[in-house]
Amino acid sequence: MNETASMAKSALLRNKVGSLGVVDFENGGPYVSLANYACDRLGRPIFLFSQLARHTKGIALDSRVSLLVAEPAAEGDALTGLRASFMGVVEQVSADEVGKAYIAAHPYAAGYAGFKDFSFFRLYPETVHVVGGFGRIETFKAEDVLGA
Incomplete structure (x- = not known):
């Protein structure tokens, strides 16, 4: 497995919270919320959502989402840390x-x-976009990160 892809998979499995981007149900624009997640046995993120939540209302109209898992650098520029959008x-x-x-x-x-x-x-x-630090940016098919 590609090193950057491996880093993204490890970050997904290691963390339990990410930023969930959905299409907003009121205005059709982007909406992002903090979301707890776990992973199933294949490494796919799973969530527990209330039907009252804004993101759940957005998902009901458009099921396309993006989950950002980030591990900002502890010191210095936070953007030098890993971030992966699933x-x-x-x-x-x-x-x-x-x-x-x-x-x-x-x-x-x-x-x-x-x-x-x-x-x-x-x-x-379907797609995983990974920024693994300065100059290390790659986009993968999901199966190249999570496995077939």
């Missing part, structure tokens, strides 16, 4: 499929995962 479509999935993996990563979510207005979603990445 772009694709998100679909609602059953708690039976992904609930255990999500709750394992976010145990406090067990308290509201059963509420009627909360549902699990999975991101099916």
